[in-house]
Each structure stands twice: as C-alpha cells, then as structure tokens.
Amino acid sequence: MNARAKGRGGWSWANLYLIAVFVILYAPILYLVYYSFNAGGTMHGYDGFTLEWYGEVFSDTRLLIIVLNTFVIALFSSAISTALGVVGALAIHKVRRLQAKNALLSLNNVLIVNPDVVIGASFLILFTMIGLKLGFGSVLVSHIAFSVPIVVLMVLPKLQEMNATLIDAARDLGASGWQVLSKVVLPFIKPGIFAGFFMALTYSLDDFAVTFFVTGNGFSTLSVEIYSRARQGVSLSINALSTLLFLFTILLVIGYYLINRRSGKITEAGARP
C-alpha cells in the first residue's frame, strides 16, 4: 500500500521532470515561431499579428536562391554519398580479416568523431592544394565526403544482419555475382540505404562549420547565411524562415519515422549535430 502510493508519487515527479526538460528543449523553437508573427519587429514585446516577415522571406530573391542552393547541395551530396557509402559498407563487409576490418572502420569513423572545425580547416587546405575553386563544387565535395561514413554506418548493420546463406541460396538458384547484388543484397539492405540517405540529407542541410570554411565568397548555404545575418542582430525574417524550416524538419522526421516504423526504433536514427 505504502510502496504503491510512493510509486505513484514517483511517477508523477518523473513526469514533471520529463515535462520540464521537454519544455526547455522546445522553448527556444516556439519562441522563434511565436515572434515570427510579431508586427513589432523585435523578439520582445508582441505588437500584434502579421505575416509581413513571411512575405519578406518569399520576396527575398537572394535568400530563395540560397535555400535552393542548400537543397540542391543536400540532394546531390546525399545521393552520391549514399552510393559511395553502400559500396564502402560492402567493401568493409567483404573483408574477412578482423584486423583489416577494424582498421577500415576506424578510418571510416575519423570524419564522424573529428571536430567540424578541423574537418573544415583541413578540407580548405586540401581544396586550395588541388586547386578546386571554393564555391558550389567545394561545398558539394565536402558534403559528400563527410556523409559517406554515416551511410556506411547505417548500411553495415543491415549487411551483418543478412544471413550468409542467402547469398549461397541465390547462387545455388543460378544468380550471377551482379544478380546476387541486385536481387538479394540491395533489396535486403534497402532500409539501411534509405536511413543512410536520410541521415546524409539532414547532415548536409544542417552543416554549418565545414561549409563555413570551404564556401568562399560567391556561394552560401542557409546555415552560413543565418550565421552572418544573426551576427548583425535580430531580424524577424529569420524567425519566419526558421518556422518554415522547423515545419519542414518535422515532415522529414515523420517521413523517416514511417520508413523505419517496421523496425520500430527511432534510437537507431540518433540525434544529429
């Protein structure tokens, strides 16, 4: 009786704590959204409802081009890095010697654990050395580069999950090497490939530090643009833009959730920087 009452009390304290964490996590985002409708033009003192800032976002051609750039970079880089990452995962999976496998995995993870600033700085040196002009190309290449290991990490568990006898079975039924890959292996690891593509997409959309180093003068992505505008102070068109981006993020997450629903694990997706 006593224990039960105590248990129920504990439950409500627990919920209170969770709600508090939850509120703090969402407060800044909702704050942004709220003031994006503020006619007053600042992030304090609500002066009435307006859609003016949204209008400003949609009439700002420079901003729209940057949004377009960001998405083009994200789509291209995640498509290419997904292809490369799948090949990489297959390569690692095929290596039999444990030492070689671990060595490859460690090299793979360098770009994941390396601080963004170091990646950005070292890519800047690399591109300058090989003479790649800073701009669209350099940003695209660096986004591909840092997305590959994420795709590898998303695909590799699926490959390990796959029973080796499935490949034997396919060969036994007459499949050639290419047919084994296209008819058995790739369909089997498809969820991993999708997850990898999705992660690469969000890594690219959100990247700031690496892009900031390799972007040069003429070219910009959203993160870099928001940074330079935020340094100049509050502008509610950024709020409007954030609201739109937040909605878009929610859509992406819902999409990802639906793709992954079968495995029922969001934890696999992980948080992202």
Place this chain on the structure above:
Amino acid sequence: MKTNSRNLYLIPYAAWIALFVVAPIVLIVYYSFRDIEGNWSLSNYAHFFTPVYMRMTLSSFWYALLITLFSLLVAYPTAYLLTKAKHKQLWLLLIILPSWVNLLLKAYAFIGLFGTYGFANAFLESVGLGRQQILFTDFSFVFVSVYIFIPFMLLPIFNSLEELNPTLIQAARDLGASPWTTFRRVVFPLTIDGVKSGCQAVFIPALSLFMITRLIAGNRVITLGTAIEQHFLVTQDWGMGATIAVFLVIVMAVIMAVTGRRRRGARG
C-alpha cells in the same frame, strides 16, 4: 576462402579514405610545420606552448568539461525516466526532434530569449530580481551548449539502459538492495558504456565550438575552435591554425583510444 572474388568495392572506398580522411590529416600536419612565410619551422609549436595559448587550451578544456558534466547531470535522469515512461518511444522522439532543427536557428533563438528585453529577463524582472546581462556571459555559453548537446548525451545512455536486463534489477532487489544501492551497484556500472560514449560525443565537439562562442558568448570565451577559425579565415595564419587542429586531432585520438579500449575490456 578460395571462392572469394577480389574485393572490387574497396577501390572507390579506399580512394575516398585516401583523399578525404588521410590526405587532410597529412596536410594539416604538414602545414603545422610551416611558418607564415612558408618555411619549415617549429615556430608554430613553440608559439602554441606559450602562456597565451596554454591559457586558451586550459579554458577550452574547462568549458568542455563543464558542458559535458552538466549534460550528463541533465541527460542521465531524463534517460532513466524515459525508459520507465509509458510511451517511451514517443517521448524519445519528442526529445530528439529539436536536435534535428538547424543548430544556427537554436542559437539565434537564444539571442532573442537571453536578450536585454528577452523572455528570460522579463521573467527575472517579474520575480523581482531585475534585469541582468545574460547574453555574452559564461553562463549563457554553457547553458546554450548544454542545451544543444543534451540529445547526444541522452541517446547512448538511453540505449544502454534499454539493453539492461530488467531481471538484474529484480535480482538486486531480491538480494536485499535498496533502490539507491541497486542503482549505484547494478544500474550505473552496467550503463557506464553509454555514459562513456555520451561523454565522448559531447566533449570532443565542445572542445572545438566556435559558432556558439561567437553568437552567444560574444567573443568573451575563446576556445580552440574559435582560434582555428580565426587563424584560417581572419588572420590567414594557416600554420598556427593547423597546429591547433593537430592538437585537437591528437586529443580526439587519445580520447577514442582510451574509451574504446576500456569498453572492449569491459565487455570481454
């Protein structure tokens, strides 16, 4: 096995490793030995070990340590309560969702929240504490950083708590352990791997933050990350920037090696 065809997949993948993993690190090391005129020299390293940089390194470590510690203090109970919650997958999704929102936007939001007339000051005023300078202080820097890193600390801890076999807790209780003893002697030791990888996921990036220091701490806090950005993009002293980067890579490698090996040992 004899039937194995050659591993052709390795060719493009190895090319990627060579170009984007090995080459950049080699180049960074190379540049760290060049002075500003492009001659071979150890001057960058000599410079790095002067009090100015040592103080900066120490304060970077200090801030990273604080950020990691506070993230852990908030994230562990949250993760623990999450595993007990009814709709834990939904809760987890809700807690992770903000981490998918562009980092820049969240930092920008805090400029508004912590601003002179922002919500935080309005709140302080209403409880009678009066307006304070919040933005551009150590407090705001650590607070915003912890805010951003909580999900990275939370996830590995949550996963290791989920992996924990619940009968172990029942066994501990059965053997007479109090809830607190059960936590201290059974739950925490068994989730230490999650804590370690969480700390790893927070400490290394926290050491090299530069965007938050610029936007929230307003150059009051200079971390190693800020210094690298400064050298590469402002003063164009790539050699000095590369030297700090080399230092960060070494620190990262050491942290990875230490936590990695211990984890393997604990499992074996």
Place this chain on the structure above:
Amino acid sequence: MTDSTIIRFDKVTLQYDGDDAVLSDVSFEIEHGKFYTLLGPSGCGKTTILRLIAGFIQPTQGDIYLSGRRINDVPANKRQVNTVFQDYALFPHLNVYENVAFGLRIKKMKQAAIDAKVKEALRFVNLTGYENREIREMSGGQRQRVAIARAIVNEPEVLLLDEPLSALDLKLRTEMQVELRELQRRLGITFIFVTHDQEEALAMSDEIFVLNQGRIEQSGTPTDIYDEPINRFVADFIGESNILPAVMVRDYLVEFAGREFECVDGGFHPGENVEIVIRPEDLEITAPGEGKLKIRVDSLLFRGVHYEIVGSDEDGNRWLVHSTRKAKVGDEIGLDFEPEAIHIMRFGESEEDFDKRIEEFTEVGDED
C-alpha cells in the same frame, strides 16, 4: 563407374592453410534417383561435401564429376544442383511466389511458364494458395516446404538437403521425413540429405554414408550399416550397442565375457583380437542360469515401448538390454541371444576388405 552414376568424388581433399584437413581423400559415387544420407557428428565434413557439390567451395585436391563432367571449376550458379538450406535461406524481401520463382526469373523464363511451374511446385509441397504470403507469416514447417519448392522448381538432377529438419519439432520432423521420402520417389531425382540424427538416416535413406573426421567410415544400406557396423565408431553412432573386446578362437567361434560363443563371422586369424557388437534388442531375458550369460541388474528405466535394463556380468562388463519384460534392480537374470546377434569387428579393417570378407564368410543370408 556405371551409367547411373551422377556424382563422383575422386580422392577429394579439402584443407585450409595450416589446419587439419576438413575432408581427406574422399572417394564415392552417387547413383541417379536414390536417396542418400550423409551421417555423422558435427564437424565430420558432411556439410562440406554438400557445399563442394553445390559449388560454394572448391576442393584442394581431387576431382568432382557431375554426370561424367569434371565440375571443379564450374561456379555454383552454373551447376544443375539445388540446395535446401538448414536455415532455409528464404529471401525475406520476397513473398512465397517470388521466392519459388527466383531461379526461373534468373533463367529469364516467360511469365506464363513461371506461373505454371511455381503453381506446380507449390502443389507438390502442399502449399497451394500460399503464393502471396510473406515469408515471416509462414510457420517453420511451411518455410521448409517453400525452401523445397524453391529448389525443385528448377528441376535439378540432384537435390542437396543440409539438415533441413533440424529446426522442426519432433512431431513435424517425423511427418516431414515421410513426406521427403515420398517426394523423392515421385520426383525420381537424387536426394543427398545431411543429418546427424541416426534414426532419421535409417528411416529415410536408400544408402547411408557414415562420416567421421573428414573420412567416410562406412557406406551401405541402413540395414547393412545397422547390422554390420565396420568399427566401434559406426556401431556406437548408429544406435545403442554392447561393444566388448573379444578373441576369435577360430572362424565362427568367438570368446568374450569369459566364455566361448558360436557366431556366424569368419575370415580371421585364430586367436585374433577383435571387438564384438550385440544390439540391446537382440538380448532376451531368461531365468538366471538358463541363458548364455548371467548379469545382475543395476538399473531399470521404463522407455514406453520397452524397458531399458543396465546390468553387469561377473567380469564387470556392462550390458544394455532392451526388453518388454521387467526385471528388478539387484536381481540376477540370464541373457540369451542367437549366434547371428553377435557381430564381429576387426581392428583397422578397410571398408573394401570388410565388404569382401562379409560376402565370403557370412553364413546366414537374408532369410532372417
């Protein structure tokens, strides 16, 4: 080599660098249209033989022939054999129909032909109507049938079955034994079945190969192997038995447990040391003093169809008896047996010599 030979192993050895040979110098022939079983404990090389036939691995030495053609270098996807895997290896992303149709689609067969063949194969394994089911919706026994249908739809000359029944429960396993045997008769193709279960092997096979440590110990029909095991390993592995050291006084007279007994085996040196096997069901309980042996009952277990009695004679030899008659622990009982019940095993005899000697010297034919 006869016309009906479909697979021939010629001194096949398989060895990985530095390790003991997985298979050493194995030669055998497999005929068309029979049910073969490769029987042995785990690690004896039985699955290796199957994988060599399927083409997943290549021999280090020796040659493998399929229908008279050397196939050492023919890749798995070009061989006219199909496999039913131990874990079934059904493709989880394809439904039942597409799993069965997989091999036909690889061959680029026309849709109408695929349809007809898949339907027929599913009918063969009693799965008509399950075409659109997902694999995860099927039970263990049903998956087993899908795996068989997927293999036989390609009309292989040889079907390889790698412990396909090991994941099923006892009742289903017995049912599937009957069905598999029946299926093999209807298809009229060669089945090569791998198992470590001797009862399964005895029940299903036309011919059994008993393997141990990468060698074939003995091959023959189930009755041959059960009644006339070549050595202690085979006798022990196939069923329970009483194995005792003995001395051949002369042909047809053997001495063990301190007494001389008439037997039906010949071709030995007088005074040669041998081992004898008597199956527990060949021992009959009599009143003490009436039988050929006297033992004291040490334990008694009721096994349903019979009692399992363990006793020991005056020399301390342990005797296992299967009898429908009960005995009391501590009692003395007599044991009686026919001369045919004693089977004599020569130490280190090769299978060839063994067969020759049995043919030449065994007195009683098949009339019992």
